[in-house]
Amino acid sequence: MEQKDLMFMRAPEALVEASLRAGCQLFCAYPITPVEDMAEYWVKRCGEFPGALPHFTESELEGGAYLYGFAASGGRVAFASTGTGISLISESLGWIMDAEVPCVLFNFPRAGGLSISQADYNQATKAPSHGDGKCLVLAPMGTQEAVDLTMEAYYLADYYRNPVMVMCDYTLGLTMEVVEFAPMKTEGLPPKDWALTGDRGRARRGGLASAAPGGVTAANVATGVDESFGTMSRGERSARRRADKYKTFPVRYEDFFMEDAELAVVAYGTMARMILPVLKQLREEGLKVGMIRPITLFPFPEEHINEAAGRLQKVSVFECNSGQMVEDVQRSVNGRCPVEFYGRPGGAAPSPQEIEAEIKRLVGKVEVPA
Amino acid sequence: MTTAEATPGKAVFERPHVFVEEGTPWCQGCGYGAWSRIIIEEIERANPAKLVAAADIACLEYMHEIIPGDITIALHGRSVSTVRGMKMAQPEAMAIAFQGDGGMLNEGLNEVFHAAASGQNVIAILGNNGVFGDTGGQYTLAAPLGHKSPTTPNGRDAKINGSPIPLAEMLAMIPGTAFVGRISTHDPAYVYRGQRILRKAMEASMAGAGFVFLECMTTCPTGWRMTPVESIKYHEEVILKEKPVGIIKDWDPATHPAVEAALPKLG
Numbered sequence: 001m002e003q004k005d006l007m008f009m010r011a012p013e014a015l016v017e018a019s020l021r022a023g024c025q026l027f028c029a030y031p032i033t034p035v036e037d038m039a040e041y042w043v044k045r046c047g048e049f050p051g052a053l054p055h056f057t058e059s060e061l062e063g064g065a066y067l068y069g070f071a072a073s074g075g076r077v078a079f080a081s082t083g084t085g086i087s088l089i090s091e092s093l094g095w096i097m098d099a100e101v102p103c104v105l106f107n108f109p110r111a112g113g114l115s116i117s118q119a120d121y122n123q124a125t126k127a128p129s130h131g132d133g134k135c136l137v138l139a140p141m142g143t144q145e146a147v148d149l150t151m152e153a154y155y156l157a158d159y160y161r162n163p164v165m166v167m168c169d170y171t172l173g174l175t176m177e178v179v180e181f182a183p184m185k186t187e188g189l190p191p192k193d194w195a196l197t198g199d200r201g202r203a204r205r206g207g208l209a210s211a212a213p214g215g216v217t218a219a220n221v222a223t224g225v226d227e228s229f230g231t232m233s234r235g236e237r238s239a240r241r242r243a244d245k246y247k248t249f250p251v252r253y254e255d256f257f258m259e260d261a262e263l264a265v266v267a268y269g270t271m272a273r274m275i276l277p278v279l280k281q282l283r284e285e286g287l288k289v290g291m292i293r294p295i296t297l298f299p300f301p302e303e304h305i306n307e308a309a310g311r312l313q314k315v316s317v318f319e320c321n322s323g324q325m326v327e328d329v330q331r332s333v334n335g336r337c338p339v340e341f342y343g344r345p346g347g348a349a350p351s352p353q354e355i356e357a358e359i360k361r362l363v364g365k366v367e368v369p370a
Numbered sequence: 371m372t373t374a375e376a377t378p379g380k381a382v383f384e385r386p387h388v389f390v391e392e393g394t395p396w397c398q399g400c401g402y403g404a405w406s407r408i409i410i411e412e413i414e415r416a417n418p419a420k421l422v423a424a425a426d427i428a429c430l431e432y433m434h435e436i437i438p439g440d441i442t443i444a445l446h447g448r449s450v451s452t453v454r455g456m457k458m459a460q461p462e463a464m465a466i467a468f469q470g471d472g473g474m475l476n477e478g479l480n481e482v483f484h485a486a487a488s489g490q491n492v493i494a495i496l497g498n499n500g501v502f503g504d505t506g507g508q509y510t511l512a513a514p515l516g517h518k519s520p521t522t523p524n525g526r527d528a529k530i531n532g533s534p535i536p537l538a539e540m541l542a543m544i545p546g547t548a549f550v551g552r553i554s555t556h557d558p559a560y561v562y563r564g565q566r567i568l569r570k571a572m573e574a575s576m577a578g579a580g581f582v583f584l585e586c587m588t589t590c591p592t593g594w595r596m597t598p599v600e601s602i603k604y605h606e607e608v609i610l611k612e613k614p615v616g617i618i619k620d621w622d623p624a625t626h627p628a629v630e631a632a633l634p635k636l637g
Contacts, residue, residue, distance in 0.1 A: 026458060053458055058484040065448040065481070069455025072442055073422055073463075077455075095445050196440035196456060198420035198463035200636050 010034075010176045011143040011168065012080075013041040015106055018150040019078050020049045022184040024104070026070050027052075028063035028079040034108055034173035035080045060085045064092025067163075071101040074195030076154060080106035082170075083120035090129045093163060097133025100242070102157035104150070105135065105165040108173045111320075111347030116171040116270060119345065121324040124167050125298040132239050134246045136160065137297040139167040139268045143177040149295075151184045158189050160245060167297060169320070171270040171349070252295040253304055257283055261290030263363050264308060266329050267318040268294050271349075275318060278355045287363055297325070305332035316340040316362050320349060395432035399598030401588030401605075402429060402497055404555035406436060408565040409495070413438060413464075416572045419634040420463035422456040424449040426473035428504040430497055433468045447477025450485045450494050457492050464575060464633055465492040471512035472502040475535050479511075482541070482583075489546030489580040491630050493571065496537065496583070499590035500609065507593030511535050514608055519593070534612070538585045542619040548580035548626050550619040554587040554610060556602050567617055574621040576635075578628035582621075587613055 007017070012034045019027060020042075027046070029039035039056060046052035057063040063079050067089065070077040079089060086093075086107055096103060107124060111117035128135045136156055140146035146168060153164040256279060258264065267275050272293040282289055292308060294301050309315060315333055317326040322345040330339045342358050344350055350358070385407075394403035413421065421439025425431050427446040434441045444452035449467040457465035467485075474482055474496050482494055500513035509519040509526055512534055516525040542550040549571050553564030564586075571582045587609060591601040 026455070055458065058488075059480065061448070062451040062454075062481055062484060065444065065451030066455035066458070068444070068448075069424065069442070069452035069457075070459045071455075072452075073440075073456040073459035075455075075459030091445055092448070099442070196422055196442060196460075198422035198440045198456070198460045198465075200419060200421055200439055 005182075006178065006180050008176065008178045009143075010037065010174070011146055011172050012037045012106075012108070014143055014147050014177075014179045015080075015150050015166065015168075016041045017045065018147045018181060019104070019154070020045060020052055021181055022151050022154040023051070023076050024078050024154065025051045025053055025075050026055060026066060026077040028057040028066050028077065030057055030060050030063060030081065030085060032082050032085060033110075033114060034170070035082065035085070035106075038080050038106070060088035061092075064089030067103045068092050068096050068099070068101060071096070071103045072099065072196050074192045074197055076102075076158075078104040078106065081108070083107065083109045083123055086120065086123060086128065092129075093135070094129030094131045094133055096163055097129065097135070097242070098131060098238075100161040102161050103163050104153045104157050105163055106150075106168065107165055108168045108170055110170045111345070113347055114170060115347030116169050116320050116349045117347055118169060118269065118271060118320040118324070119322075121297065121319070121321060124165055125300070125328070128163070128165070132243065134162075134298055136162060136164045136249045136299075137167050138164065138252075139295060139297050140172070141269060141273045141293065143172070143175055144179050146172060147179045147181060151182065155185050155189065156250075158192075160249065161194075162245070167269065169270050246299070249299045250296065251299045251301050251304070253301040254293045254295060256291040256293065258290035258292065258308060260288055262288040262313045263290070263359070264312050264315050265289065265291045265318055265359065266294070266305065266315060266325070267291065268297060268325065271318050271320055274350065274352070275355055278352050278359065282356065282359060287359070287365070289359055289363065294325075300328045300332065302328075302332040305329060306334055306336065309333040309336035312337050314338050314340065314362060316342060316358075318342045318350075318355070318358075320344050395435050396429060397503075397592045399589070399591040399601065400429075400503075401499065401556060401590065404561060405497070405553065405564065405586040405588065406433065408555065408561065408568055410436060410438065412565065412568050412572045415569065416464065416576050417636045418464035418576065419636045420460055421466070422453060422460055422463045423466040423468065424452040424456065425468035426470060428470050428473055428502070430468045430470050430473075437466075439464075447473045448481065449473065450478065450492070451481045453492055454485055454488070454490055457490060461630065462634055467492060467494045469494070469496055470503070471496060471498045471500060471510045475511040475537055479535070479537075482537070483544070486541045486544040486581045486583065487546045489548070489629050491575060491578055491580050491582075493575050493582040493584065496585045497588050498585050498613075499588040499593065501590055501593040503590045503593040507590065507595065512537070514612055516608075538583060538613075538618055541583050546581050547583060547619060548629075549574045549582045549584075549617075549621040551583070551617045552585040552587065552613060552615050554605070554615050556587075556589055556605050560615065563615065567615070570617065570620070576633050577623075578630040578632050579621045579623070580626065580629040585613075587615065
């Protein structure tokens with residue numbers, strides 16, 4: 001197998017390459033731009049990775065079922081789509097989170113057409129499905145970070161037995177860059193002794209999920225179904241344990257020029273990448289502006305933003321939507337300073353000049369007509 | 371039903387050991403108990419080293435109480451796809467999906483066709499009673515015309531409710547299917563015949579034949595609002611008239627080579 005560690009490639013293909021190197025065995029991708037490139041790249045390349053299956057997923061609904069079945073039986077699996085596809089597998093995701101089965105999701109949110117969008121922030125972070133479940137959501141700013149986070153997503157999924165979403169966007173889906181592939185970290189991963197391997201030779205035991213009904217005679221049972229169990233239902237016990245698990249998910253963020261900043265912009269993904277050069281230029285002009293970039297959208301870097309807000313005069317949230325992450329920022333700032341919002345919904349993206357004008361307006365340098 | 375303790379000599383009839391003492395988990399008079407019993411007997415006869423299974427949310431989810439292997443409850447309509455995922459991860463396992471007619475014909479119809487087209491070596495079992503039994507007997511797309519249910523109070527009318535879908539016959543047309551059969555277990559003669567059809571289905575799957583489909587015609591006295599005796603009469607006179615039991619497509623290795631190696635047996 002040819003192991004090139006440095007490649008010049010499009011982001012969707014780079015994420016598939018990273019998946020193959022991370023030991024992903026089944027990649028569920030139904031054609032929707034830019035995900036068809038991932039399906040094509042997987043089929044072209046998977047033969048070089050032992051254990052990787054050339055299966056092409058017939059539909060998103062089946063992709064959701066494969067995610068559950070394949071992962072429940074001990075395989076490593078990923079699903080890729082845009083927000084619409086995440087909507088389609090939403091029911092399965094609820095089941096997967098309840099049963100605590102690991103998998104990785106790639107999301108390329110799009111607006112109405114083929115353009116940048118962050119309109120699926122709430123879907124990813126608040127309500128990936130019915131029920132109380134949460135996905136760990138990672139938001140890369142560029143192709144290299146997307147590759148690194150992909151490698152890590154497989155680790156985190158297995159470690160927490162939970163879906164991990166790599167939240168890209170359409171612009172990243174069309175980006176082509178040089179990327180480097182490092183080996184995947186596997187230290188500390190527990191054996192999948194919960195997996196439904198089908199092995200009839202071993203002793204009968206409880207099952208995959210703690211939500212499984214008790215006292216059954218089947219060798220292993222996995223289900224999201226509740227059953228009364230003592231004073232607290234088994235369902236409640238298991239939901240409480242999962243809620244505690246979500247609190248242990250790692251929080252990650254990146255600060256830019258925050259040491260002496262008076263105004264902080266909060267942005268993630270490609271939006272943060274668009275803001276960064278403008279920020280550098282404004283710093284050279286002497287404006288005390290910085291940026292906080294959440295890398296994990298769930299869990300959200302609440303404490304860090306709250307702590308920073310105590311030193312700031314103002315926070316402004318920049319998003320390519322009508323205002324979604326701003327609610328998380330308001331919650332995090334919790335009244336410690338004013339929170340403003342600059343949004344470009346419907347597939348629009350700001351030009352560097354527009355970003356500059358908005359930041360200057362926020363610091364009171366330039367008055368921009370509304 | 372258990373072998374008498376005092377009787378010396380060889381046991382000629384026993385309840386499958388995986389059946390819980392209370393019996394089957396379904397309503398009294400339900401037809402599922404009879405065919406689930408022969409399925410377990412045939413699993414034990416085929417004796418695969420590995421068994422993965424999925425059963426839909428609904429009546430058949432109680433399969434998890436009796437299946438001698440690893441089973442998960444799948445989302446309604448998603449058992450066939452879920453078990454395909456399980457089978458991909460555990461290629462040496464016998465893989466069985468249990469779905470009712472609501473889950474398979476209403477909710478997950480495209481998925482059973484895709485599974486059949488794929489030719490993957492999984493067994494899809496349709497427990498067909500024509501109604502959503504778990505929720506009170508509303509008609510499914512499998513119900514015969516004229517069938518009275520809470521959602522077809524005047525009988526199923528093709529103009530309003532569409533016509534029944536002949537799923538087994540349609541699946542038999544797909545090249546990927548290795549075996550398609552239909553059984554009923556409402557009386558001992560049918561149980562005897564059904565078990566032999568089921569055995570052929572299991573043997574085909576153990577030999578790696580490919581997609582196997584078995585439709586188990588079942589009474590649902592609770593959902594049909596009948597006594598068990600009335601339901602058997604209705605089953606024979608109405609349901610089975612349109613859906614005769616038998617092998618609809620037999621596996622012929624000469625024309626349909628096995629898609630994978632024979633599955634390993636336990637021990």
